[in-house]
Amino acid sequence: MSAMGTSRRGESSRAWAEELAQLAIALHDEPTVEETVDLVLRYSLKAVDCEYAGVTFVHGRKRVETAAATDPLIEALDEVQMEVGEGPDMDVLSDRVSVLVSDTRADRRWPAWAARVATYGIRSMLSVRLYTSASTVGTLNLYDSRPDHFDVDDQAVAHLLARHAAVALATARTTENLWQAVDARKLVGQAQGILMERYQLTPDQAFAVLMRYSQDNNMKLRDVAERLVSSRELPGQPASR
Known part of the structure; x- marks a missing residue:
């Protein structure tokens, strides 16, 4: 060459x-x-x-x-x-x-x-x-x-x-995946806060409510929390008027 x-x-x-x-x-x-x-x-x-x-x-x-x-x-x-x-x-x-x-x-x-x-x-x-x-x-x-x-x-x-x-x-x-997990935890925390204020629940009781709705409606916990945070209603509940 x-x-x-x-x-x-x-x-x-x-x-x-x-x-x-x-x-x-x-x-x-x-x-x-x-x-x-x-x-x-x-x-x-x-x-x-x-x-x-x-x-x-x-x-x-x-x-x-x-x-x-x-x-x-x-x-x-x-x-x-x-x-x-x-x-x-x-x-x-x-x-x-x-x-x-x-x-x-x-x-x-x-x-x-x-x-x-x-x-x-x-x-x-x-x-x-x-x-x-x-x-x-x-x-x-x-x-x-x-x-x-x-x-x-x-x-x-x-x-x-x-x-x-x-x-x-x-x-x-x-x-x-890490950021999705962080976002999910934030959503669940916000949803817990809504339930605690609305129904005078402890953090553990509010989390148990979210878990029950997650299982009963076959939804991910994050999705249940997102629904509650955005609409102020849990899955299966009639929409507020």
Whole structure:
């Protein structure tokens, strides 16, 4: 390779390293799951120069759902895997770290999936697992209408994106769960205060009332508390006039 070629490749590598560093910082600054996922998708499209990108979240071992996508088409493609019971995502979530599909018209690993996806005009796909040392979050999926669009270099880049994204998403989901728990406790406390003032109850008695209404109406305690705080009525009670 010429000195010029080596220099250009070095400059490209340095530029990509800088972009990846910026991505890592930006991802960990995003406060919500939605914002984190959107940032991952924007960087992914740019990093591998593909037409579509999507992120799926996994529930349990097999059920997946589209968390976000750059085009409504991607949600339809995700549904195909659930309908036919096979596809790259299934393998990535079970025992693979990534899967590269060069051409859906020629791929024989998942014939039912490949045939359906090809009818949508998608020829290439790259699926990478989003995981941390503690759990699997889902998958990062990249698509293109051109066959043989992705190569091993794109696969390596996608792995780097996925590792940063998985950590950021796991953190964001944990943070959101934490804030939801804090909000729920605030709501329950407010609801207890309303019952204590209205019926001269102790904190424990007011909490017992909320729990009873939660069980009798098959509602989450948070929802019972929210109903009482917003409407001043408990579930099953006639609305005040």
